[in-house]
Amino acid sequence: MRKAIYPGSFDPITNGHIDIISRASKLFDEVIVLLAVNPNKECRFSVDERIEMLKKATSQFDNVKVDFYPGLTIQYARNVGAVALIRGLRVVSDFEYEWTLSAANEFIDKGIEMVFLMAHHEMTFISSSAIDELYHSGVDISPLVPKVVIEMYKKKSK
Numbered sequence: 001m002r003k004a005i006y007p008g009s010f011d012p013i014t015n016g017h018i019d020i021i022s023r024a025s026k027l028f029d030e031v032i033v034l035l036a037v038n039p040n041k042e043c044r045f046s047v048d049e050r051i052e053m054l055k056k057a058t059s060q061f062d063n064v065k066v067d068f069y070p071g072l073t074i075q076y077a078r079n080v081g082a083v084a085l086i087r088g089l090r091v092v093s094d095f096e097y098e099w100t101l102s103a104a105n106e107f108i109d110k111g112i113e114m115v116f117l118m119a120h121h122e123m124t125f126i127s128s129s130a131i132d133e134l135y136h137s138g139v140d141i142s143p144l145v146p147k148v149v150i151e152m153y154k155k156k157s158k
Helices: 015-027 046-059 072-078 093-110 128-136 147-157
Strands: 003-006 028-038 064-069 083-091 113-119
Touching: 003 064, 003 072, 015 028, 015 064, 015 113, 028 046, 028 072, 046 147, 064 072, 072 083, 072 093, 083 093, 093 128, 128 147
Parallel strands: 003 028, 003 083, 028 064, 083 113
Antiparallel strands: none
16 A cells, blocks of 8 residues: 655645645545644644644545644654655745755655645645635635635634
8 A cells, every 4th residue: 555644734724735635645545644743833723623624624535534743754654654755835935945854854764755746826825824814814715725724713713
């Protein structure tokens, strides 16, 4: 079984993430959407809230599961027998960041490939931080995120 990991903070998950998950689910037998910890990022949603969002947003994919791991993603990938880490690329700055991350991951485990999927043109401006800013500015973000994200924002506002 060819297993891949799609890691991220998913704070919140966007339709750009869903597009990458959908495409990865066609390339691999199993895709684990991994809620990973980024110590340099302050999250709007708790781990439990993001797990809930991820599970609801990916429920239509039979070969996708959601998990959480507080350590290095490459170690998690090795522990579960993954052959690849999936990463989405939107713009050139994403490539620069991912290039460095890829080199670090290769240093730790050369046997796990990095697979980069380019974002579709209409999704290149979508980022979790942009979604948060748009939402809090009163912009309708419903075309950019799964329905569960809107529900979670409303719940958090109460």
